Amino acid sequence: MTSTAAPSISAAPGGPSLPQERRLVTEVPGPRSRELFERKSAAVAAGVGVAVPIAVVAAGGGVVVDADGNSLIDLGSGIAVTSVGNAHPGVVAAVQEQVAAFTHTCFTITAYEGYVEVAEALNRLTPGDHEKRTALFNSGAEAVENAVKIARKHTGRQAVVVFDHAYHGRTNLTMALTAKNQPYKNGFGPFAPEVYRVPMSYPFRDGLTGAEAAKRAISQIEKQVGAENTAAVLVEPIQGEGGFVVPAPGFLTALSDWTTANDVVLIADEVQTGFARTGAMFASEHEGLVPDVVTTAKGMAGGLPLSAVTGRAEIMDSAHVGGLGGTYGGNPVACAAALAAIDAFEHDGLVERAEAIGTILLDRLRTAQASDARIGDVRGRGAMVAIELVDPATGEPDPGLTGAVVRYAYEHGVIALTAGTYGNVVRFLPPLAIDDALLGEGLDVVLEGLAAA
Ligand SMILES: *Cc1c(COP(=O)(O)O)cnc(C)c1O
Numbered sequence: 193m194t195s196t197a198a199p200s201i202s203a204a205p206g207g208p209s210l211p212q213e214r215r216l217v218t219e220v221p222g223p224r225s226r227e228l229f230e231r232k233s234a235a236v237a238a239g240v241g242v243a244v245p246i247a248v249v250a251a252g253g254g255v256v257v258d259a260d261g262n263s264l265i266d267l268g269s270g271i272a273v274t275s276v277g278n279a280h281p282g283v284v285a286a287v288q289e290q291v292a293a294f295t296h297t298c299f300t301i302t303a304y305e306g307y308v309e310v311a312e313a314l315n316r317l318t319p320g321d322h323e324k325r326t327a328l329f330n331s332g333a334e335a336v337e338n339a340v341k342i343a344r345k346h347t348g349r350q351a352v353v354v355f356d357h358a359y360h361g362r363t364n365l366t367m368a369l370t371a372k373n374q375p376y377k378n379g380f381g382p383f384a385p386e387v388y389r390v391p392m393s394y395p396f397r398d399g400l401t402g403a404e405a406a407k408r409a410i411s412q413i414e415k416q417v418g419a420e421n422t423a424a425v426l427v428e429p430i431q432g433e434g435g436f437v438v439p440a441p442g443f444l445t446a447l448s449d450w451t452t453a454n455d456v457v458l459i460a461d462e463v464q465t466g467f468a469r470t471g472a473m474f475a476s477e478h479e480g481l482v483p484d485v486v487t488t489a490k491g492m493a494g495g496l497p498l499s500a501v502t503g504r505a506e507i508m509d510s511a512h513v514g515g516l517g518g519t520y521g522g523n524p525v526a527c528a529a530a531l532a533a534i535d536a537f538e539h540d541g542l543v544e545r546a547e548a549i550g551t552i553l554l555d556r557l558r559t560a561q562a563s564d565a566r567i568g569d570v571r572g573r574g575a576m577v578a579i580e581l582v583d584p585a586t587g588e589p590d591p592g593l594t595g596a597v598v599r600y601a602y603e604h605g606v607i608a609l610t611a612g613t614y615g616n617v618v619r620f621l622p623p624l625a626i627d628d629a630l631l632g633e634g635l636d637v638v639l640e641g642l643a644a645a
Pocket residue numbers: 330331332333334336359360361362428432433461462463464465489490
C-alpha cells in the first residue's frame with residue numbers, strides 16, 4: 193500500500209492461513225501504526241492505554257499482522273482470549289451464518305437455541321457431575337458480579353472474601369474485589385462494601401505449604417469476618433493479572449473443605465484459566481477442585497464478548513425470575529462463536545496442545561533460569577506460564593527490567609505481556625494454535641531481550 197491519501201487502515205484476511213512467521217519490514221511501531229496512535233490520542237480517552245503500539249489489520253494462528261506489514265509472534269492471545277486462534281475458521285463460519293440469520297433478540301425478551309446450547313455445554317464441561325445451571329453475560333467482570341449476587345441471594349449473607357493479588361475486573365464491585373490499586377482502582381472509589389481480603393498462597397514469596405496458607409487465610413476469615421456472615425469465597429485457581437501465581441498444592445481443596453463445612457459458596461474465577469488454557473478444560477481440575485460456582489469468559493468464544501456463571505442448580509436457581517439478565521447477555525452471534533470454539537476445544541486436541549506448549553515453555557524458561565539469577569521464579573501450567581524477575585542480590589521485584597524485556601520483544605516482533613502486583617512478571621499465554629517453531633522463536637526473542645537488558 194503506497195497511498196498516503198487514504199486515512200483509514202483496512203482489515204485484511206486473517207486466520208490460520210496467514211504466513212506463520214515473524215517478519216519485520218519497518219521499525220515497530222512503523223509509520224502507519226504511529227499515524228493511528230496520533231489519531232488515537234486525539235479521539236480516545238487517555239485512560240484506555242495500549243501496551244503494544246501497533247495497528248492490527250489481521251491475525252491468525254500464532255501471528256498478528258500490522259498496518260505496516262510487520263508480522264509479530266503472538267504470545268498474549270489478547271489476554272488469553274484467542275486460545276483457538278484468531279479468526280478461527282469454525283468461529284468465522286458460525287458467526288457469518290448467525291449474523292445473517294439474526295443478530296439480537298435480547299434473550300430475556302425472546303429465546304433462541306444457541307444460548308441454551310452454550311449453557312448445556314458449560315454445565316457438561318465445568319468440574320463436578322452435580323446438576324448445574326448457567327447464566328450468560330458479556331464480560332468477565334459482569335460474570336463475577338452476577339456470581340456474587342447469586343451467592344448473596346442463596347446464603348442470605350453479604351460478605352465476600354477475596355485474596356491478595358486477585359484480579360476480578362474493573363466495574364465498581366469488581367474493583368473492590370481486585371487487589372491492585374494501580375492502575376485498576378486509583379482515584380475511582382468509593383468501592384463496594386462487604387469485601388474482605390485475605391492472604392493468597394504464593395509459594396515463591398511465602399514459602400508456605402498449601403495447608404499452611406489455607407489455615408492462615410481461613411483463620412483470618414473466621415477472626416475478621418465470621419463464617420456466618422460470609423456469602424462467598426472468590427478465588428482464581430491460578431491468578432492471572434496477579435502474576436500467574438499457582439497456589440501450593442492443597443490450598444484450594446482446603447478452602448473448599450472449609451466453604452462446604454460452613455455453607456459458604458466457593459466461586460472459582462476461571463475467566464483467564466478456563467477453556468483448555470492450563471492443560472485442562474478448567475484449572476480447578478488440576479487440584480480435583482469442584483467449585484460451587486464457576487465464572488468463565490475470555491477464551492470461551494474465540495474473541496467475541498461472552499461470559500458465564502455456571503453453578504450448582506440450587507444455588508443458581510435461588511435468584512428470582514427477572515433477577516438476572518441484561519440487554520446483550522448471551523448475544524446470539526457470541527453464542528454461535530462459543531459453540532464453534534467449544535467444538536474446537538473438545539475435538540481439536542487443544543487441552544493436550546496447551547499441555548505440550550506448557551512443557552516447551554517451562555523447559556526453556558527453567559533452562560534460562562539456571563544461568564540467570566534475575567529469573568527468580570518460573571511457574572504456571574499449560575499455556576499459562578510466567579517468569580518473575582528480581583534483583584538477584586536482594587530478591588526484590590524488578591519491574592524496570594520487566595518493562596525493558598517486553599519492549600525489546602515487541603520492537604523485535606514478539607508480543608509478550610507483563611503482570612503481577614509488583615509489575616515484575618512476564619507472562620506467556622500464546623494462542624493454542626501457535627506452532628512449535630514460532631513459539632520457540634518467540635521465546636528466543638524474549639530471552640534475547642533479557643540478555644540485552
Ligand atoms: C480478565 C479477568 C476478569 C475480567 O474480565 P473482563 O472481561 O475484562 O471484564 C475477571 N477475572 C479474571 C480472573 C480475569 O482474568
